[in-house]
Amino acid sequence: MSRRTKIVATLGPATDHPAALAGVITAGLDVARINFSHGSEAEHLGRIARLRETADRLGRAVAILADLPGPKLRVKIPVARTLTAGETILFPLLGCPVGEADIAITEPEVLSDLRPGDRMLLDDGRLRLKALGTSGGKLKAEVVIGGELLPNKGLNLPDSPLSIPAVTDRDRAALAVAAKAGVDWLALSFVRGPAAADFLRDAAAAVGMPKVPVIAKLERPEAVRLAAGIIGAFDAIMVARGDLGVEMPLEQVPTVQKQLIAEARAAGKPVITATEMLDSMQKNPRPTRAEVSDVANAICDGTDAVMLSGETAVGQYPVEAVACMARIAEEAEKRLEKVGNGFLTTTALQPRETIEDSMALAACHMAQEVGATAIVTPTISGRTPLLLARYRPAALIVAPAPNPGVMRKMSVMWGIQPVRMAPLEPGDRRMVTAVRDAFIAGAVKAGDRVVVLAGHPIEGEPRLPTVRVVRVGEDGASLEP
Ligand SMILES: Nc1ncnc2c1ncn2[C@@H]1O[C@H](COP(=O)(O)OP(=O)(O)OP(=O)(O)O)[C@@H](O)[C@H]1O
Ligand SMILES: CC(=O)C(=O)O
Ligand SMILES: [K+]
Ligand SMILES: [Mg+2]
Numbered sequence: 001m002s003r004r005t006k007i008v009a010t011l012g013p014a015t016d017h018p019a020a021l022a023g024v025i026t027a028g029l030d031v032a033r034i035n036f037s038h039g040s041e042a043e044h045l046g047r048i049a050r051l052r053e054t055a056d057r058l059g060r061a062v063a064i065l066a067d068l069p070g071p072k073l074r075v076k077i078p079v080a081r082t083l084t085a086g087e088t089i090l091f092p093l094l095g096c097p098v099g100e101a102d103i104a105i106t107e108p109e110v111l112s113d114l115r116p117g118d119r120m121l122l123d124d125g126r127l128r129l130k131a132l133g134t135s136g137g138k139l140k141a142e143v144v145i146g147g148e149l150l151p152n153k154g155l156n157l158p159d160s161p162l163s164i165p166a167v168t169d170r171d172r173a174a175l176a177v178a179a180k181a182g183v184d185w186l187a188l189s190f191v192r193g194p195a196a197a198d199f200l201r202d203a204a205a206a207v208g209m210p211k212v213p214v215i216a217k218l219e220r221p222e223a224v225r226l227a228a229g230i231i232g233a234f235d236a237i238m239v240a241r242g243d244l245g246v247e248m249p250l251e252q253v254p255t256v257q258k259q260l261i262a263e264a265r266a267a268g269k270p271v272i273t274a275t276e277m278l279d280s281m282q283k284n285p286r287p288t289r290a291e292v293s294d295v296a297n298a299i300c301d302g303t304d305a306v307m308l309s310g311e312t313a314v315g316q317y318p319v320e321a322v323a324c325m326a327r328i329a330e331e332a333e334k335r336l337e338k339v340g341n342g343f344l345t346t347t348a349l350q351p352r353e354t355i356e357d358s359m360a361l362a363a364c365h366m367a368q369e370v371g372a373t374a375i376v377t378p379t380i381s382g383r384t385p386l387l388l389a390r391y392r393p394a395a396l397i398v399a400p401a402p403n404p405g406v407m408r409k410m411s412v413m414w415g416i417q418p419v420r421m422a423p424l425e426p427g428d429r430r431m432v433t434a435v436r437d438a439f440i441a442g443a444v445k446a447g448d449r450v451v452v453l454a455g456h457p458i459e460g461e462p463r464l465p466t467v468r469v470v471r472v473g474e475d476g477a478s479l480e481p
Contacts, residue, residue: 002330002396003028003326003329003330003333004329004333004396004414004415005299005303005304005305005306005329005332005333005414006030006031006304006305006306006411006412006413006414007028007029007030007031007305007306007307007308007322007325007326007329008030008031008032008033008065008272008274008305008306008307008308008412009024009029009031009032009033009307009308009311009312009318009321009322010032010033010034010035010067010307010308010309010310010312010313011032011033011034011047011051011312011313012035012038012039012312012313012314013313013314014312014313014314014315014316014318015047015312015313015318016047018050018054020318020319021050021051021054022054022058023318023319023322024312024318024319024322025051025054025055025058025060025062026058026060027319027322027323027326028322028323028325028326029060029062029322030062030063030305030411030412031062031063031064031065031184031185031305031411031412032047032048032051032062032063032064032065033065033067033187033307033309034047034048034064034065034066034067034178034183035067035309035313036066036067036068036069036174036177036178037067037069037072037074037152037189038152038313041177044177044178044181045177045180045181048064048181048182048183049181051064052064061404061407061408061411061418062408062411063184063185063408063409063411063412064181064182064183064184064185064408065183065184065185065186065187065215065412066174066175066178066181066183066185066186066187067187067189067217068167068170068171068174068175068178068186068187068188068189068200069106069168069170069171069174069189070166070167070168070171070188070189070190070191070217071107071162071164071165071166071168071189071190071192072154072189072190072219072243073105073106073107073110073154073155073156073157074105074106074152074153074154074155075103075104075105075106075122075149075151075152075153075154075155076103076104076105076106076151076152077103077104077149077151078151079151080148080149080150080151081148081149082146082147082148082149083122083127083129083143083146083147083148083149084143084146085143085144085145085146086142086143087142087143087146088132088140088141088142088143089101089102089103089129089140089141089142089143090102090103090138090139090140090141091103091104091105091108091111091138091139091140091141092104092108092137092138093108093109093111093112093134093137093138093139094108094109094111094112095108095137096108096137096138102138103149105155106170107164107168109163109164110157110160110162110163110164111134111139112134112139113157113160113161113162113163114131114134114139114157114160115131115159115160116131116132116133117130117131117159118130118131118157118159118160119131119157119158119159120141120155120156120157121155121156121157121158121246122149122153122154122155122156123147123149123150123153123154124153124154124156124242124243124245124246125156125245125246125250126145126147127143127145127146127147127149128143128144128145129141129142129143129144130142130144154242154243156243156246156247158221158246158247158248162190162192162220165199166188166190166191166192166193166195166196166199166200167188167196167199167200167203171188171200171203172203172206172207175203175204175206175207175209176207178209179204179207179208179209183212184212184213184405184408184409184411185212185213185214185215185236185409185412186200186204186212186213186214186215187214187215187216187217187238188200188214188215188216188217189217189219189240189243190217190219190220190223190243191216191217191218191219191220191223191230191234192220192222192223192226193222193223193226193229193230194226194229194230194232194233194234195233196216196230196233197214197216197230197233197234198233200214201214213235213236213409214234214235214236215234215235215236215237215238215272216230216231216233216234216236216237216238217237217238217240217243218230218237218238218239218240218244218260219240219242219243219244219247220243220244220247221247221248224244224248224256224259224260227259227260227263228263228267231263231264231267231269232267234269235269235270236264236269236270236271236272236304236412237260237264237269237270237271237272238271238272238273238274238307239256239257239260239261239271239272239273239274239303240274240275241253241257241273241274241275241276242274242275242276242309244256245275257273257298257301258301261273261298261301261302261303262301262302265302265390268357268386268387268390270304270305270386270389270412270413270414271302271303271304271305272303272304272305272306272307272412273298273301273303273305273306273307274306274307274309275307275309276291276294276309277291277294277295277298277306277307277308277311277325278291278295278308278311278321278324278325279291279310279311281311281315281317281320281321281324282310282311282314282315282316282317283315283316284317285317285320286324287321287324292324292328295325295328295329295332296328296331296332299328299329299332299333299336300332300335300336302392303414304389304412304413304414305412305414306325306329308321308322308325336392337394355464355465356383356384356387356455356465357387359453359455359465359467360384360387360388360390360391360453360455361391362467363375363377363388363393363451363453363467364388364391364393364395366451366467366469367393367394367395367451368393368394368395370449370451370469370481371449372395372448372449372450372451372469373395373396373444373448373449373450374395374396374397374398374438374443374444374448374450374451375388375393375395375396375397375398375450375451375452375453376398376399376400376434376435376437376438376444376450376451376452376453377397377398377399377400377434377452377453377454377455378399378400378401378421378430378431378433378434378437378454379399379400379401379406379410379455380401380402380406381406382399382401382406382409382410382413383455384399384453384454384455385397385399385410385413385416386410386413386416387455388415388416388453389413389414389415389416392414392415393415395450395451396415396417396443397415397416397417398416398417398419398438398441398443398444398450399416399417399418399419400418400419400420400421400422400433400434400437400438401418401419401420401421402421406418407419407420417441417443419437419438419440419441419443420437420440420441421433421434421437422436422437422440430454431452431454431466431468431478432477432478434452434454435450435452435470435472435476435477435478436475436476436477436478438450438476439472439475439476440476444472444476445472446472446473446474446476447471447472448471448472449469449470449471449472449481450469450470450471450472451467451468451469452466452467452468452469452470452478453465453466453467454466454467469481
């Protein structure tokens with residue numbers, strides 16, 4: 001693999017055909033997103049099982065990301081319908097019976113919070129209504145901008161405070177399914193503050209899910225304001241531009257994206273940039289110039305991963321979309337390499353917090369100085385590779401890990417190629433076997449010069465972080481540099 005940027009793609013009906021699923025994996029899928037806001041339990045379980053099976057067959061480590069609804073409101077209408085400007089629509093409040101022409105929503109308790117004049121935006125802002133007031137157990141609203149409304153589309157209330165818990169009953173139900181399937185990452189929609197991280201971890205533990213890393217989806221203005229705390233509390237973030245562009249002025253989204261990516265990177269947490277990246281590819285085999293530029297620019301901003309949603313979930317060209325994204329990423333990275341991968345600007349972030357962090361920086365410098373093709377770093381938890389990735393070295397970060405769960409967790413992180421760590425035989429040294437692990441996986445080849453970094457205690461090694469330079473031998477041996 002030469003591509004450093006990771007690709008997240010949403011599975012859906014469009015990837016249900018075995019050829020399409022194998023196609024997106026082969027085209028470069030690193031993380032498969034299951035959007036628990038759409039589809040049934042059986043669909044999710046089936047998709048996850050087929051993904052695992054196909055990835056294994058193709059010999060690729062693909063992580064599974066369960067995207068939970070969070071307090072994101074959605075309409076509950078049985079079939080598509082058209083809303084016309086000027087028309088009045090009734091939204092039943094909590095406990096009120098739903099009339100045939102009414103629009104019910106997932107959390108009707110929020111409707112009581114709406115004040116006359118508040119905006120109600122449907123389908124990522126495509127349709128707009130204005131709240132008029134409540135009477136007879138229903139909220140009355142006037143359609144300002146009409147259009148076709150499909151079942152299960154989102155409802156945003158950017159002018160109103162949201163008094164729903166961070167983790168809802170819908171999330172608990174989704175977590176139970178995710179626990180049954182076993183997933184590698186959890187993402188929570190509509191995070192409003194750092195406390196949501198522990199609510200989510202507790203809810204996951206309550207359904208018997210072992211420790212799974214958690215992603216905060218930033219899609220509300222208060223989350224952007226509290227970004228530093230949220231980044232600290234979660235294991236990664238997603239710039240969820242779909243809802244973000246509805247909840248705040250759309251023209252602010254590009255600068256918010258840059259700010260969030262910079263903050264996440266400074267904190268050493270992975271960041272995913274999401275939504276509409278290649279949107280026109282839902283219907284066309286080729287993207288627009290603007291879309292190609294958008295993906296490339298997110299990579300230049302320093303995103304770890306780029307994400308596809310409708311393009312792969314329901315679009316006509318899911319395989320082409322992933323392949324296209326991979327090509328754009330590879331091209332954008334050539335420029336990053338020329339300008340030093342932003343490495344020097346990041347090193348201006350002083351001081352280093354831990355010895356491991358200083359060692360990681362030293363290893364990146366060393367790799368550059370000696371012309372290493374890779375930095376090999378055996379890892380138990382995935383932490384040292386992440387410290388390296390933070391500096392965006394030109395060398396590939398090859399991370400032998402002892403279990404598939406840790407390998408898959410690293411699939412979302414920029415520049416890291418997870419490989420299988422062989423068990424240690426008596427007399428073996430991990431810094432030597434790690435190079436062989438990388439060689440066997442094809443991540444380094446004979447004659448390559450590599451930097452080896454053990455950032456934390458590893459069996460068979462001194463307890464101090466250690467960095468070495470070696471040359472790879474014919475059989476993956478570690479030779480004098
Ligand atoms: N599993 C699925 N089954 C059917 N339709 C889907 C599925 N996943 C996505 N879609 C369709 O693709 C669109 C875009 O996908 P996306 O995952 O961005 O969802 P979304 O509804 O915009 O919500 P979110 O804010 O959670 O991303 C959805 O609105 C929906 O119409
Ligand atoms: C991905 C997502 O939830 C959004 O962009 O709103
Ligand atoms: K979701
Ligand atoms: Mg969203």
